[in-house]
Amino acid sequence: MARTPLMAGNWKMNLNHLEAIAQVQKLAFGLSDKDFDAVEVAVLPPFTDLRSVQTLVDGDKLKIKYGAQDVSAHDSGAYTGEISGAMLAKLNCTYAVIGHSERRQYHGEDDATCNAKVKAAYRYGLTPILCVGEGLDVRKAGGQVAHTLAQLDGALADIPAEQAASIVIAYEPVWAIGTGEVATPEDAQEVCGAIRARLAELYDAELADGVRIQYGGSVKSGNVAAIMAQPDVDGALVGGAALDAEEFIKIVRFRDQ
Numbered sequence: 001m002a003r004t005p006l007m008a009g010n011w012k013m014n015l016n017h018l019e020a021i022a023q024v025q026k027l028a029f030g031l032s033d034k035d036f037d038a039v040e041v042a043v044l045p046p047f048t049d050l051r052s053v054q055t056l057v058d059g060d061k062l063k064i065k066y067g068a069q070d071v072s073a074h075d076s077g078a079y080t081g082e083i084s085g086a087m088l089a090k091l092n093c094t095y096a097v098i099g100h101s102e103r104r105q106y107h108g109e110d111d112a113t114c115n116a117k118v119k120a121a122y123r124y125g126l127t128p129i130l131c132v133g134e135g136l137d138v139r140k141a142g143g144q145v146a147h148t149l150a151q152l153d154g155a156l157a158d159i160p161a162e163q164a165a166s167i168v169i170a171y172e173p174v175w176a177i178g179t180g181e182v183a184t185p186e187d188a189q190e191v192c193g194a195i196r197a198r199l200a201e202l203y204d205a206e207l208a209d210g211v212r213i214q215y216g217g218s219v220k221s222g223n224v225a226a227i228m229a230q231p232d233v234d235g236a237l238v239g240g241a242a243l244d245a246e247e248f249i250k251i252v253r254f255r256d257q
């Protein structure tokens, strides 16, 4: 099955709502219909930017998709500081990132939390971008596949095939995030291939064949082509390089690099 590559910019805690408007305008100006025919492009701004991004995307009928960097596991109520799936759906978000390593590391999110958030995303029609990946200790011990697949199993517990068919998985080895140390294309393929094989076991081969698996961790215009050449890598989840519109556009145009 031909999987449309997904290039998504995770802005993390960068760019206020005014800067977000400028950034999306730069992307819209720089990208052409030809780009959007070949690649799905998404931005994942902070919550406070989403309304501005929605207004711009709707008003100018932009083909850029957008989503949130997290979603609450709860539907509504006394959860100070949380943002619900219903609120994100109301903003026409397509995606919700779930289980980013920074949420796991700094906010105590575990696989059960991720599972609850995946369910919450699907309750409101949001597509999860589920992040998985090992830290340096696990990598040094050669445990990257087992570790990453255990995260996948945990987050997908009780998720039916109708829902899992649309999920996006982002393999982000923690040691490669923001470090400038990119995984080799072979490293990325090893784990992304194992993720697809596990999806085939958990569901079936056809479903696994259709799911997009991104690589994330120090992706730049200079390394994206080699990573995208791997058979089981269907896109990139880009952090730092997504804050530079020109650089992100080059990443979208990975075939030209």
Ligand SMILES: O=C(CO)COP(=O)(O)O
Residues within 6 Å of the ligand: 010, 100, 172, 176, 177, 178, 179, 180, 216, 217, 218, 219, 237, 238, 239, 240, 241
């Ligand atoms: O965490 C990431 C994307 O979610 C990757 O970040 P960097 O591209 O800055 O390494």
